Amino acid sequence: MSLAEIRLDDKYRVATGQLYLTGTQALTRLPMLQKQRDAAFGLNTACFISGYRGSPLGNLDKSLWDAKQFLQENHIHFQPGVNEELGATAVWGSQQANLFPGARYDGVFAMWYGKGPGVDRCGDVFKHGNSAGVSPHGGVLLLAGDDHGCKSSTIAHQSEHAFIAASIPVLNPANVQEMLDYGIIGWELSRYSGCWVALKTIAENVDSSAVVDVDPLRVKINLPTDFQLPEDGVHIRWPDPPLAQEKRLNMYKIYAARAFALANNLDQIKLDSPNPRLGIITTGKSYLDVRQALDDLGLDEELCARVGLRVLKIGMSWPLEPVSVHNFAEGLDEILVVEEKRSIIEDQLTGQLYNWPVGKRPRVVGEFDEQGNSLLPNLAELTPAMIARVIAKRLAPIYTSPQIEERLAFLAAKEAALAAPKHDTKRTPHFCSGCPHNSSTQLPEGSRALGGIGCHYMTQWMDRRTDTFTQMGGEGATWIGQAPFTDTKHVFQNLGDGTYFHSGHLALRAAVASGVNITYKILYNDAVAMTGGQPIDGELRIDQLSQQVYAEGVKRIALVSDEPDKYPTRATFAPIVTFHHRRELDAVQRELREIKGTTVILYDQTCATEKRRRRKRGKLADPQKRAFINPAVCEGCGDCSVKSNCLSVLPLETELGRKREIDQNACNKDFSCVEGFCPSFVTVHGGGLRKPEALGAKALFVALPEPRQPDLSRPWNILLPGVGGSGVTTVGALLGMAAHLEGKGCTVLDQAGLAQKFGPVISHIRIAAKQDDIYAVRIAAGETDLLLACDLVVAAGEESLAKLNDKIAHAVVNSHEAATAEFTRNPDAQVPGAAMREALVEAVGESKTHFVDATRLATALLGDTIASNLFMLGFAYQKGLVPVSAEAINKAIELNGVSIPLNQQAFLWGRRAAHDLAAVEQLAKPKTPDAPRCETFDEIVADRMARLTAYQDAAYAQRYLELVTRVRQADSGADQALSRAVARYYFKLLAYKDEYEVARLYSEPAFRQALEAQFEGDYRLHFHLAPSWLAKPDPRTGAPIKREFGPWMLKVFGVLARFKFLRGSVFDPFGHSAERKVERELIGEYEQWIELLLREQRPDNYRTAVALAELPEQIRGYGHVKEHALAKAREQAEQLKARLLVSEIAAVQLFEPAA
16 A cells, blocks of 8 residues: 655644644644635734633643644734733734724634633633624624533533633534534624634534644635524624624524524434434534444444434534424424533523423433433433443334443443452652752641642642642632631642732732731742743743832742852842752741741742753753762662652662662753751762663564454544653654545544653554544443553553453563652552453453563663653554554654654564564573572572671671571471571661661672763762761751762772671771660661561461561661661551460551552
8 A cells, every 4th residue: 555645834824634633733733724814805804812721622732832833824813811811802903903094914713711719710702702792894703612521630620611601602613623613603603693712622623633624724614504693793893782692693693603503513313213212412522422322332324323322413502493393393292402511502502492282292302311320420421331231222112222231231340340349559749850849838737728730739748748739820818718627727829830920919909918927839830830831821930020020019029049149240139038958848838927928939840841841952951960860879768759759760680689779861951859857868970871772673574464454434532541751642643644645534632741751541443444434533341452551550540441352452561660659659559460460361361461561671772761662552553453554654654753763663562572582582681681589598699798798707697507507396387488588687787777788789890881881981979978976966856868979989988898707896886876776776676577487386376477577577777767667667566566476367568569
């Protein structure tokens, strides 16, 4: 098959034809189409666009900026609003351009965009603007971004009722093609009726991609011939008294909109029957869900006609055009209205049918049935499965079939299976690596904070005592209503700089005016990070910001930064500003919370993701410095995660337990992890990251046979679960483009919003022989053909499992167990991989489920973890589970233009792995494989004896051997769990990491080898230590403050390590410290515990004995961190010893393996 010739800029460059567009790109192209259409009809028009970003329209402004050249060519002026309301007011102004002399165009058509809550914010201007009207050759289209399922919002929302309150007609497109068509219709309707017109958008059409037909003249408009407009018209004018506007709106403009809808057939009967009995009225996305539900029930066009089923698709949901509705309703027994959220159509429909004779009037059901019972709930989103159940129920008196029964049985079984999950681990969204909010949202002991809109909203699920939130711009105002009625004296309020600029400064003004005690933490991160890193819509320098809040009358301003010395001058800042390093944040917060009135912390640190982008583009210096953890010194205590809250600090499983490592690919160089109280942190200055050797680069491999592609007699459904921010959505984009290149139909739905922040992302990819074969863009329950799982955790979640049916599904799953955000809070958090794999095998079938550690293989073969997603695609392709050609996929990778050779090689290696996994595994084997883990008692003892001899001497190792041998001889357990526990944990206590041991571990060749494996070039090392005899105590906590030491420290370590023979003797200069004394006492304590176990061990208390022997696992860290862990462990030890002496009741679990 020859592939179509396509360029990436075709989406705006090509005048007409079939294009593969995302919903956002379609909305960017839309005003160009209207301009070209006007030009074809001899009109010289321009366009004005304003509004404010918010999912699902979060990336529209970025898309418009990217298309700047094409906008200019089409006389389109894009000016983002400071907020939604001011953007809408500017749109109102665009319609006034032709009221006065000097207008350069025949008219200006305008487009406003905003999230549903932004629509609510604009109620006043929408009412005024719609009353005033539009210019004859202008027109206003309002894009409302609704989030019915509250996927990336603080409230579930629909905008129709707000538009109805302003008497604004609402168009409801079902897919990307209809967004283009209805957009043109919207402007034409606006010009004809004089109304502003709303276009409802949701994730299903904005965040999806599809092949669409682009042509400025595609939509044919018919002006009504049977509607009498007033003599003076319906358009904007001046002067124009308010009551004259009201009369024009209520007597003419609304009715003109209805007449326009009838003349242009906006409401269409999509399925009909010669003897109709049951009618379904639906609109927008719900129409596609209805068609999918009918398909799932086996009700095709022919069968619907035979059964008596009729479907009306409404294009304009308000005002409902009555003539087409009456024609549809004739002869029906019942009408089922299918619409999401609170009813719009159903309420209008019952009103329109109310005066029909009782014998002729069909029964109307929808949100409720005829008895008032809930039928299609107005909660969250409707799914084809929910709709199918209701259609089957309403059809039951006149028709049923085995296929309907089978579908209903499957849905019931799936519901039951999901009600009993095999695990409860979830992937929750989290701050990006190095995000300033990781540090800025920390609070001093005894304080609490209020949340707000922006990335920092996520602190609510991060154990940071941040509770409740407000709408955008209301931050802090809730405290004005609470403060007079509570004994709490003060709160902190998080406020992003984007929200401050939008409207948050008014809330700060209100707080000052009210006199409440509040500290605003204005998080100045130089970007609107939540929606993709857009710049603030105007200038807001940090010194300007300080002057603004000073002018409002705040009592104190403290500027906190990771680089407080970076400002060229401090003279431009407000006079009361003090400057602090972020290490001082706790002290600053403690000071400000004691000050009466409103105070402000300006936390200045650039968004980590934005920093990464700028560094890649050469717009920001990339510091030649990286953090590295010496795993031998690391205790796995997790204090670095507590300090940094960072996802680039990963678990590292070793023979001596779980340690930590830095993900150098994901690290954004925030370095707050280095503040963790632990001597294992080294910073590497100079040099560079060593690219892992790509073992597959020169490997020879057999030629691959071409797999047989899946049949496209029906759409082929690929569900792609992964982790936000890891390039998962790229796979969907590549498959969509590949299908388009082959002339096939395709839709791709990507979830955006919060999920982008390392949360669960699930892409729904549907590929068909032609575009018209696809209805709903979201895959229905049990309709997945291929589960292409780039992440095990998301794949085994409820949303993915609901889409699987073992009769048709196949699965290719990346078995790599990537840590979840829970790991930042719980150092023992585990991913229950076995339970997840079991859930997937059960849902798909063992023979059709392929597990492959794509992350490990792709990294070994190609040197980069990012290659794992394309590796997965290659694996699935070679298994015959992807209905596009390898040629088309490779061409799509070329068109994408990012890391072309790497991505093509990743795809190829995935294919090879599917063809001969053993051969690929052999190639991917590291040159120096890790030493095998000790499993048996004897292996553990031999390993620990060698380590203790190196730690101290052979006599010390002999002490260890004597005790563990005694335990082994007395162990009555079949699996020797007690012996193995003592062998591991007695060693752990004996080998406590004092100054000599830390020095020895840094002097070992293994440390240098680990560094050289990750870094190359000329680099020097700095060590971050807090030796008790040198470190100054923190004035607040008393904990020693870490200091930075240069490369000379390695020599000191070498010398110090040789003095280990002094350990524990009277000549040991370090042995007299409280910490060392406790460590020696602890060895004695443990030996006493073991003596107790040996005396009291019985079959009925064996598990308690093992739990007591394993208790040192919890004693980790250094200094005060270890002290805190030890206190908890001693408490648990007392409980376990008491339980040991009584009969055991249940299995002992000291800590939950967390998600």
